[in-house]
Amino acid sequence: xxxxxxxxGPASDSLVTEHEKTVHEVIRSKKDMGASQWxxxxxxxxxxxxxxxxxxxxxxxxxxxEVKSIQSRGRxxxxxAEFEPSxxxxxxxxxxxxxxxxxxINVLKEQCWRKIYGMKVATLEGIADALRRSxxxxxxxxxxxxxxxxxxxxxxxxxxxxxxxxTGEFASIPVGKVCYKCIGKRGYGGEPKLGALASIPxxxxxxxxxxxxxGIISPNTCAYYQKxxxx
Amino acid sequence: xxxxxxxxxxxxxxxxxxxxxxxxVCECLLRKGPLTLQATVRFTELTSSxxxxxxxxLIQHNCVQAFVLEQSVEHGDAAKTNTxxxxxxxxxxxxxxxxxxxxxxxxxLDKQLIENKKETNFKSGKSKANSKSxxxxxxxxxxxxxxxxxxxxxxxxxxxxxxxxxxxxxxxxFIERCPASEPVLTNPTxxxxxxxxxxAKSAKIFEEQETLEQRVMEAAAPSEALRFLLVxxxxxxxxxxxxxxxxxxxxxxxxxxxxxLESETEYGAADEQVVLWRANFEEFIRRLRHKACVENVxxxxxxxxxxxxxxxxxxxxxxxxxxxxxxxxxLSLNSIYEEVIKSEExxxxxxxxxxxxxxxxxxxxxxxAANESYSIDFKKIIELAQNEEVESIVLKRYGRDAxxxxxxxxxxxxxLETDKIADATFVEKKETPKILYKLWKDDYLQMExxxxxxxxxxxxxxxxxxxxxxxxxxxxxxxxxxxxNLVQRVAFELEQEKEMLNIPRDKLLIRxxxxxxxxxxxxxxxxxxxxxxxxx
Numbered sequence: 042x043x044x045x046x047x048x049x050g051p052a053s054d055s056l057v058t059e060h061e062k063t064v065h066e067v068i069r070s071k072k073d074m075g076a077s078q079w080x081x082x083x084x085x086x087x088x089x090x091x092x093x094x095x096x097x098x099x100x101x102x103x104x105x106x107e108v109k110s111i112q113s114r115g116r117x118x119x120x121x122a123e124f125e126p127s128x129x130x131x132x133x134x135x136x137x138x139x140x141x142x143x144x145x146i147n148v149l150k151e152q153c154w155r156k157i158y159g160m161k162v163a164t165l166e167g168i169a170d171a172l173r174r175s176x177x178x179x180x181x182x183x184x185x186x187x188x189x190x191x192x193x194x195x196x197x198x199x200x201x202x203x204x205x206x207x208t209g210e211f212a213s214i215p216v217g218k219v220c221y222k223c224i225g226k227r228g229y230g231g232e233p234k235l236g237a238l239a240s241i242p243x244x245x246x247x248x249x250x251x252x253x254x255x256g257i258i259s260p261n262t263c264a265y266y267q268k269x270x271x272x
Numbered sequence: 273x274x275x276x277x278x279x280x281x282x283x284x285x286x287x288x289x290x291x292x293x294x295x296x297v298c299e300c301l302l303r304k305g306p307l308t309l310q311a312t313v314r315f316t317e318l319t320s321s322x323x324x325x326x327x328x329x330l331i332q333h334n335c336v337q338a339f340v341l342e343q344s345v346e347h348g349d350a351a352k353t354n355t356x357x358x359x360x361x362x363x364x365x366x367x368x369x370x371x372x373x374x375x376x377x378x379x380x381l382d383k384q385l386i387e388n389k390k391e392t393n394f395k396s397g398k399s400k401a402n403s404k405s406x407x408x409x410x411x412x413x414x415x416x417x418x419x420x421x422x423x424x425x426x427x428x429x430x431x432x433x434x435x436x437x438x439x440x441x442x443x444x445x446f447i448e449r450c451p452a453s454e455p456v457l458t459n460p461t462x463x464x465x466x467x468x469x470x471x472a473k474s475a476k477i478f479e480e481q482e483t484l485e486q487r488v489m490e491a492a493a494p495s496e497a498l499r500f501l502l503v504x505x506x507x508x509x510x511x512x513x514x515x516x517x518x519x520x521x522x523x524x525x526x527x528x529x530x531x532x533l534e535s536e537t538e539y540g541a542a543d544e545q546v547v548l549w550r551a552n553f554e555e556f557i558r559r560l561r562h563k564a565c566v567e568n569v570x571x572x573x574x575x576x577x578x579x580x581x582x583x584x585x586x587x588x589x590x591x592x593x594x595x596x597x598x599x600x601x602x603l604s605l606n607s608i609y610e611e612v613i614k615s616e617e618x619x620x621x622x623x624x625x626x627x628x629x630x631x632x633x634x635x636x637x638x639x640x641a642a643n644e645s646y647s648i649d650f651k652k653i654i655e656l657a658q659n660e661e662v663e664s665i666v667l668k669r670y671g672r673d674a675x676x677x678x679x680x681x682x683x684x685x686x687x688l689e690t691d692k693i694a695d696a697t698f699v700e701k702k703e704t705p706k707i708l709y710k711l712w713k714d715d716y717l718q719m720e721x722x723x724x725x726x727x728x729x730x731x732x733x734x735x736x737x738x739x740x741x742x743x744x745x746x747x748x749x750x751x752x753x754x755x756x757n758l759v760q761r762v763a764f765e766l767e768q769e770k771e772m773l774n775i776p777r778d779k780l781l782i783r784x785x786x787x788x789x790x791x792x793x794x795x796x797x798x799x800x801x802x803x804x805x806x807x808x
Contacts (some may be wrong), residue, residue: 238803
């Protein structure tokens with residue numbers, strides 16, 4: 042009678058451990074990229090609930106860890122304990138917990154702008170030195186990171202990239218070297234001059250392609266116009 | 273190619289100024305291209321007499337140019353000729369710029385001159401009904417007659433004033449001789465076309481195809497020697513009589529003829545030889561272009577740099593052969609300094625300051641230096657101004673993240689992958705495609721899909737790009753659309769006011785004034801941007 046009933050015994054224990062081993066191997070093979078449960082399922086033909094059990098067990102044994110991945114924010118991502126997540130899944134220096142550290146980036150941008158403004162004309166090395174000396178960032182910024190911040194300021198139209206002529210304000214900079222200057226007469230964060238089309242309702246209207254002289258959307262019926270002319 | 277909303281704006285202008293029939297003929301020519309009288313009658317479904325009159329009005333107001341197209345001769349046949357009519361889109365749109373043109377004249381010439389000019393060649397703000405004075409072709413005698421009809425002074429005083437004004441305007445190139453009434457265009461032979469193509473290919477230059485309109489205007493235009501030439505003896509005497517001592521001198525210029533239309537206009541019989549004059553739009557657009565360059569530099573650099581730029585423009589303006597000149601004629605530092613100190617703002621500027629200003633103007637490179645000479649890079653200044661206009665739209669319509677992305681793509685000039693854009697602009701990787709997609713949907717970006725077969729699976733990448741030429745046309749069309757909306761709204765507001773009976777009259781007048789001022793000044797500002805993309 043006892044032979045008919047399956048009892049949990051040494052044979053069943055080694056099966057769970059086998060699965061754990063397989064799952065761990067898959068995760069370890071991904072090195073610093075890690076893997077999600079979905080990716081593991083694709084590689085090993087094991088039921089979902091078993092994979093989930095294995096992951097729980099491996100986590101409790103500190104053989105694997107959970108990491109945030111910017112590529113799959115909705116899904117949990119796992120990595121073998123001996124690896125550090127690569128910048129491809131963390132997003133790099135600018136990401137924290139899988140999200141862009143906007144506050145940190147904005148602080149750095151403003152500080153960078155102020156350094157350039159103070160120097161009138163600045164090279165990347167000059168800006169990096171100035172930032173380092175002022176201890177703006179607790180983490181030491183690499184030259185590449187400083188460059189990324191400065192280029193973002195160029196895209197914001199706060200700063201322009203120029204080449205040194207070696208004369209006048211560029212006197213101390215070798216001819217041809219790339220350097221940066223603050224733009225125009227506005228302070229940090231000032232908006233560029235408003236264009237002609239952008240300063241009227243049509244310029245900012247998301248429906249302009251559907252607006253016609255006699256249509257349902259027309260200048261005569263336009264709510265934006267009404268607001269604009271509402272003195 | 274004329275943008276669709278550009279055509280609608282033009283038709284709206286003609287309707288307002290000349291009525292529905294003339295607008296119908298004008299629209300027909302704008303949409304279908306050059307047509308003969310018979311074809312125009314067929315398409316507009318108006319009578320031949322109606323179409324003729326409409327064409328006459330349009331020609332008189334420089335909105336249409338007649339020309340004769342000679343068909344190729346083959347196998348000894350006689351050349352076929354037919355008169356066609358081509359609508360001049362630019363001249364039609366200039367009709368809403370008369371206030372700007374008048375301002376240029378007033379800033380450059382004296383006040384008295386302006387009073388005379390207002391009554392003769394240009395539209396006055398008060399004399400809207402006096403449509404005959406708008407943008408017309410007139411002889412000197414006709415200008416004098418009109419001045420006499422509106423001013424209460426003796427004939428001689430008026431005539432002297434008109435003559436003086438006329439000469440000043442001519443010397444400043446604000447007026448010019450009218451083009452030929454029906455220039456003849458021959459189609460180039462097959463050999464000529466192939467020879468031209470071979471030459472362009474071997475020179476490795478891109479030869480922009482001259483449009484038919486450009487060919488017609490070139491053929492119609494008087495020679496440079498005659499264009500601003502006033503041969504005093506040949507003009508009919510201002511008092512209306514003929515100058516008998518010189519009646520044998522043939523007026524060097526145009527013989528007014530409407531043979532193909534059999535006109536019975538007030539301009540006399542077909543044989544009368546008179547010189548007709550009209551506003552020289554090219555000069556006005558050139559001045560407005562220079563003004564736009566100065567305004568753009570003002571936002572970037574200090575007063576010294578602006579004064580130097582203005583001086584360079586003044587010194588080189590008369591040497592410009594066409595409006596869309598890429599660079600000004602090179603000037604030496606000494607020449608620039610001499611010009612600077614002539615002006616009121618530049619009187620006290622030192623030589624070193626001028627030199628320093630030129631260095632300022634080289635960063636960004638708005639002025640180029642070569643062999644100790646300096647020339648203004650018009651193309652660069654206009655391009656920067658156009659970029660700013662488009663970027664402003666992107667910023668306001670789509671937000672700051674989109675603005676950075678757009679600038680990245682616009683500056684790079686080639687395709688960039690989504691993640692690269694996200695990294696460079698500090699936008700979340702998940703948010704980036706949504707923003708790019710919005711810009712793409714509204715035709716501000718181009719998109720390409722790239723499929724890469726990896727080790728185990730197929731990956732798809734999206735690549736994005738700004739195509740400046742296509743985008744420029746798209747933005748220009750949006751501007752014309754917005755301009756038409758402004759005009760339409762002005763008309764709508766006027767209609768609405770008639771129904772606002774419950775509002776006190778004085779409040780209504782105040783509101784009316786504010787609304788019109790806002791809409792009309794917005795229209796004129798938008799028109800500056802239209803010129804930036806279309807005329808400059």
